[in-house]
Amino acid sequence: MPPIISISKLSKTYATGHHALKAIDLTIDRGEIFALLGPNGAGKTTLISILCGIVTPSEGEALVDGHDIVRDYRAARSLIGLVPQELTTDHFESVWSTVTFSRGLFGKPKNPAVVEKVLRDLSLWDKKDATIRTLSGGMKRRVLIAKALAHEPRVLFLDEPTAGVDVELRRDMWALVRGLRETGVTIILTTHYIEEAEEMADRIGVISKGELILTENKTDLMTKLGRKQLTLNLQEPLTAVPPQLAGHDLALAKDGSELVYTYDTQGDRTGITGLLTDLAAAGIHFRDLQTKQSSLEEIFVGLVSDRP
Numbered sequence: 001m002p003p004i005i006s007i008s009k010l011s012k013t014y015a016t017g018h019h020a021l022k023a024i025d026l027t028i029d030r031g032e033i034f035a036l037l038g039p040n041g042a043g044k045t046t047l048i049s050i051l052c053g054i055v056t057p058s059e060g061e062a063l064v065d066g067h068d069i070v071r072d073y074r075a076a077r078s079l080i081g082l083v084p085q086e087l088t089t090d091h092f093e094s095v096w097s098t099v100t101f102s103r104g105l106f107g108k109p110k111n112p113a114v115v116e117k118v119l120r121d122l123s124l125w126d127k128k129d130a131t132i133r134t135l136s137g138g139m140k141r142r143v144l145i146a147k148a149l150a151h152e153p154r155v156l157f158l159d160e161p162t163a164g165v166d167v168e169l170r171r172d173m174w175a176l177v178r179g180l181r182e183t184g185v186t187i188i189l190t191t192h193y194i195e196e197a198e199e200m201a202d203r204i205g206v207i208s209k210g211e212l213i214l215t216e217n218k219t220d221l222m223t224k225l226g227r228k229q230l231t232l233n234l235q236e237p238l239t240a241v242p243p244q245l246a247g248h249d250l251a252l253a254k255d256g257s258e259l260v261y262t263y264d265t266q267g268d269r270t271g272i273t274g275l276l277t278d279l280a281a282a283g284i285h286f287r288d289l290q291t292k293q294s295s296l297e298e299i300f301v302g303l304v305s306d307r308p
């Protein structure tokens with residue numbers, strides 16, 4: 001089956017001259033949960049806004065289920081639900097009428113059964129007659145999701161779904177998003193929280209300064225995460241890694257006073273025994289050693305900060 005979203009060479013230069021997106025290529029499969037990670041200002045919202053037709057691209061194209069987001073805007077947009085970052089909704093309306101109204105915006109005929117299902121799925125049914133302003137923050141977020149789902153989209157964009165919410169609500173939201181995927185909806189979420197991507201996503205994309213610098217299956221990324229570092233504090237500093245040790249994944253740190261060995265914790269062998277034997281044979285002695293597991297956070301920060 002063709003991907004539900006295919007983006008090719010998509011770029012955006014704002015009127016200020018700022019290149020917010022630089023030739024993005026990305027495809028997203030049906031039923032995936034895709035997390036777009038990136039620091040503030042990386043271009044996440046710009047990318048989502050282009051796909052939702054809120055911002056016009058400068059170059060390139062994007063298709064939603066085969067519909068061009070510019071030439072075939074209405075068809076593309078009707079397949080998309082967007083849950084925005086900010087809680088923007090009419091505080092004096094009831095839950096029922098605000099969600100019904102959202103469906104109408106897409107020209108869909110009234111269908112109380114669909115609205116009821118959406119409200120029930122989001123545990124909002126017993127609040128259907130409540131006015132939005134009387135709801136808790138968590139319930140308001142659910143209403144935003146209900147609004148985005150009212151016209152039965154196939155793709156749901158969640159822009160920072162759990163920004164500023166407490167841990168309990170965050171877990172609730174994660175369960176809810178997983179439940180939505182079960183109904184066949186493709187989910188694309190942006191987040192600053194690495195933990196969120198780790199918990200939720202099938203695939204992770206990292207965006208930095210307008211470039212998509214990595215897209216990877218989460219499980220593969222976790223395998224990379226399995227890497228650990230062994231740091232040896234040397235008795236005598238080295239100027240280079242001796243050629244006898246070239247077979248090991250080694251790097252010098254702290255002006256040559258530390259030798260850092262990176263290894264895979266998920267592999268059958270760590271290679272540490274061989275390294276220590278080779279070190280002794282090369283006459284390299286150490287005073288102390290530490291091991292450290294690199295986190296997804298560090299991998300992410302490293303990826304993003306290594307860029308010019």
Ligand SMILES: Nc1ncnc2c1ncn2[C@@H]1O[C@H](COP(=O)(O)OP(=O)(O)OP(=O)(O)O)[C@@H](O)[C@H]1O
Nearest residue numbers: 014016018020038039040041042043044045046047
């Ligand atoms: N309308 C605009 N005009 C000019 N520059 C803009 C406009 N909208 C966004 N930008 C700039 O484009 C860059 C990308 O912004 P964007 O909102 O897409 O980032 P983001 O990754 O979503 O960030 P955040 O995590 O803070 O929401 C930023 O430098 C931003 O200042």
